Amino acid sequence: xxxxxxxxxxxxxxxxxxxxxxxxxxxxxxxxxxxxxxxxxxxxxxxxxxxxxxxxxxxxxxxxxxxxxxxxxxxxxxxxxxxxxxxxxxxxxxxxxxxxxxxxxxxxxxxxxxxxxxxxxxx
Numbered sequence: 001x002x003x004x005x006x007x008x009x010x011x012x013x014x015x016x017x018x019x020x021x022x023x024x025x026x027x028x029x030x031x032x033x034x035x036x037x038x039x040x041x042x043x044x045x046x047x048x049x050x051x052x053x054x055x056x057x058x059x060x061x062x063x064x065x066x067x068x069x070x071x072x073x074x075x076x077x078x079x080x081x082x083x084x085x086x087x088x089x090x091x092x093x094x095x096x097x098x099x100x101x102x103x104x105x106x107x108x109x110x111x112x113x114x115x116x117x118x119x120x121x122x123x
Contacts, residue, residue, distance in 0.1 A: 007063040013037040013086035015070045039087035
């Protein structure tokens with residue numbers, strides 16, 4: 001549960017940890033077309049967070065929560081884990097989760113500016 005009881009939850013289709021991060025970066029370099037996390041591609045470069053995304057994240061008043069696939073599976077295993085194909089963006093209001101942006105919609109976005117505008121318009 002977040003402090004404000006409302007949050008936008010970004011769930012990456014990638015596992016947490018340094019080793020996994022390095023493997024993901026290598027995958028982005030050597031086989032970008034087969035990389036399975038467009039949310040990762042949009043919000044992160046090879047080694048650091050996208051500057052435009054970081055600025056947007058810092059300027060918004062809404063709480064953002066970022067989860068990797070393994071963290072999401074641990075936190076939402078019983079009720080929500082199998083409902084959504086990852087990556088996905090969810091909206092949490094108290095104990096309810098709703099879909100803010102689907103995997104399909106995320107995979108159609110090619111620029112971080114488009115992601116930012118879509119998130120802004122829905123929160």
